[in-house]
Amino acid sequence: MKRKILFIVVLIIIFFGFFAISAGLSAKAGITFAKKAAQAVKQQDLESAKTNLQNTKKQLKNSQKSLIVLTPLRIIPLAGWYIADAQRGISAAVSGVSAAQTLTEAITPYADVLGLKGEGAFLGGTAQERLAVAIETLSKVTPQLEQVGKDLKLVRGEIDQVQSWRYPNFLPGKPGEKIKLAKDSIDQIESFIVDAKPLIEVLPDIMGQNKERKYLVLLQNDKELRPTGGFITAYAIFRVNKGDIQSEGSEDIYRLDASLTKKLPAPAPIKKYLPSEKYLNLRDSNLSPDYLASMQQFEQLYNFTSGKKDIDGIITLNTQFVLNMMKALGPIEALGTKFTTDEVSACGCPQIIYELEKYADEPVAFEKGDRKGIIGVLMQQMMAKTFAAPKSAWPNVFGTVISSLQQKDILLYLKDQKSQSAVEKINFAGRIYDYDGDYIHINEANFGGAKSNMYIESKVKQVVTKGKDGKINEKLTIDYKYPRAGDNCSLERKGGLCLAGIYKSWIRIYVPKGSTLIKASGTEVPITASEDLTKTVFEGFFTLRPQGTGKIEIEYSVPLKLDKTYKLLIQKQPGVAKQTYEIDAFGKKQKAFPFTVDKQFEVKL
Numbered sequence: 001m002k003r004k005i006l007f008i009v010v011l012i013i014i015f016f017g018f019f020a021i022s023a024g025l026s027a028k029a030g031i032t033f034a035k036k037a038a039q040a041v042k043q044q045d046l047e048s049a050k051t052n053l054q055n056t057k058k059q060l061k062n063s064q065k066s067l068i069v070l071t072p073l074r075i076i077p078l079a080g081w082y083i084a085d086a087q088r089g090i091s092a093a094v095s096g097v098s099a100a101q102t103l104t105e106a107i108t109p110y111a112d113v114l115g116l117k118g119e120g121a122f123l124g125g126t127a128q129e130r131l132a133v134a135i136e137t138l139s140k141v142t143p144q145l146e147q148v149g150k151d152l153k154l155v156r157g158e159i160d161q162v163q164s165w166r167y168p169n170f171l172p173g174k175p176g177e178k179i180k181l182a183k184d185s186i187d188q189i190e191s192f193i194v195d196a197k198p199l200i201e202v203l204p205d206i207m208g209q210n211k212e213r214k215y216l217v218l219l220q221n222d223k224e225l226r227p228t229g230g231f232i233t234a235y236a237i238f239r240v241n242k243g244d245i246q247s248e249g250s251e252d253i254y255r256l257d258a259s260l261t262k263k264l265p266a267p268a269p270i271k272k273y274l275p276s277e278k279y280l281n282l283r284d285s286n287l288s289p290d291y292l293a294s295m296q297q298f299e300q301l302y303n304f305t306s307g308k309k310d311i312d313g314i315i316t317l318n319t320q321f322v323l324n325m326m327k328a329l330g331p332i333e334a335l336g337t338k339f340t341t342d343e344v345s346a347c348g349c350p351q352i353i354y355e356l357e358k359y360a361d362e363p364v365a366f367e368k369g370d371r372k373g374i375i376g377v378l379m380q381q382m383m384a385k386t387f388a389a390p391k392s393a394w395p396n397v398f399g400t401v402i403s404s405l406q407q408k409d410i411l412l413y414l415k416d417q418k419s420q421s422a423v424e425k426i427n428f429a430g431r432i433y434d435y436d437g438d439y440i441h442i443n444e445a446n447f448g449g450a451k452s453n454m455y456i457e458s459k460v461k462q463v464v465t466k467g468k469d470g471k472i473n474e475k476l477t478i479d480y481k482y483p484r485a486g487d488n489c490s491l492e493r494k495g496g497l498c499l500a501g502i503y504k505s506w507i508r509i510y511v512p513k514g515s516t517l518i519k520a521s522g523t524e525v526p527i528t529a530s531e532d533l534t535k536t537v538f539e540g541f542f543t544l545r546p547q548g549t550g551k552i553e554i555e556y557s558v559p560l561k562l563d564k565t566y567k568l569l570i571q572k573q574p575g576v577a578k579q580t581y582e583i584d585a586f587g588k589k590q591k592a593f594p595f596t597v598d599k600q601f602e603v604k605l
Helices: 002-042 047-070 072-074 079-114 127-137 138-158 173-204 251-256 268-273 291-304 321-327 351-361 364-372 374-388 393-406 419-425
Strands: 213-221 230-239 244-252 311-319 332-334 337-339 408-416 436-445 457-466 472-479 505-514 514-520 525-532 535-543 549-558 567-570 577-585 587-594 599-604
Touching: 047 079, 072 079, 079 138, 079 393, 127 138, 127 173, 127 374, 127 393, 138 173, 138 408, 173 436, 213 351, 213 374, 230 251, 230 374, 244 251, 244 374, 251 599, 268 505, 268 567, 291 311, 291 408, 311 321, 321 374, 321 393, 321 567, 337 351, 393 408, 436 457, 436 472, 505 549, 514 525, 514 535, 535 549, 567 577, 577 599, 587 599
Parallel strands: 213 311, 436 567, 457 577
Antiparallel strands: 213 230, 230 244, 311 408, 332 337, 436 505, 457 472, 472 549, 505 535, 514 549, 525 535, 567 599, 577 587
């Protein structure tokens, strides 16, 4: 009897083992094809990617069928967890490949426009004409994006059931960490696909498909930081008609300020920190960290200028965007100057940045007059070079534009409410958001007049603990370093640039409404608390000299009750560079990371 039982057990092991090995071999083959598909995407070969995705799905489905046979073993304690996880993992992979297939099919007609290898539907005409036709047909992509969203929802449903604690990080490859990363990645991709859909629906209208659009484009100098990303130095008017973009010229912001027919009194921060200014100028109007609020203030003033034009929105660009585009496109000839990304020793910065700073800062009136069209001309030349570039360069250009939007080097304000809602949903509008957890946004305004933000480095550390009263206690530390030697920034200077001057910063820290300040140090003006944009704001002022350091420390409590999960949203100030962020929440530390985009942080309690 015992021999019969043992014989049956051996048969069962062989039976299930055969299917487990079969599933493993199929999964291994699927991984091989998936890697080939990923490589094809990197090489911009759409057709090869589609073929390898098809083979990947075939192999994964074979694995899925083989693993079904192991379902009875899920009742076995402990071992059943891992069998179920294997089935969930394969099922998630199948849905993920389905999403990738749907997405590649969706962009296939646009292969030529996007610079991908493959037979697109817009092969005739110039690059700009092909782009215009592609924009016209974008509405056809929306149903396919809906299917991608459904597939990704299935992926998330399966992956969320896999518990990372079952896979300790002391095992080879740190599987628990990889599972957590996979969950975060899927959530981000699904959110992006779902949120991008409204923007794709309105993009033809934004690009003037049904009616010519006119946009005011502002250049913000992020090297002289202001609340929405930088000091406003110049503006241009662009009209867009069926995807065709043309400049109507550009001008220095001071000339636009000089054309104001009505003066508004300067608000409190200007009176306090720029006492020489009695009125609010266009160049200082972006005082709110919420881009929409700042642009509505700018527009109110713009309507009082003598040469105002009816506009459909305001787009801001900063010097980092210009630099990134030139890295993608190469040197640009404009206004008799060859602009490059080569480093200039005089500033320790790229030549294009140096030239833009000369335009903004050098005290030579005739040169500014000759160079007043720099923004419009540069943008027009960039577009011309983009459309003249080989197709292989287009993915890099598109990628640069998208990353610039994500990093807030480009900000959008659109007067059409549907379009504005779409860009807000995908976080391209520089809004200060409400959030159902902990929140922080650090915002600074450089009132020193120099371009010191080109050199200043900062490190932010946030420590979160639970107080005795059940509230959340937080300690925020900001360390500043200014490694550059000072420039001649006297008003009497005859030439040269004032880049490294004294940094005079109006700092505001936005935290959940109702937060209470415990103590603060490091500012010259004592930190005060107020309310703005449905947040509590801690406000102060400090200076930092070239080759100096500084530290601001703030302790406060947040009126949030802790549940099973602690959530934190950190919103980046546009234009901030050379900043790292470190979080220690309830003893769970996250390594310091470059702070380039808004970030959500969660801790299971």
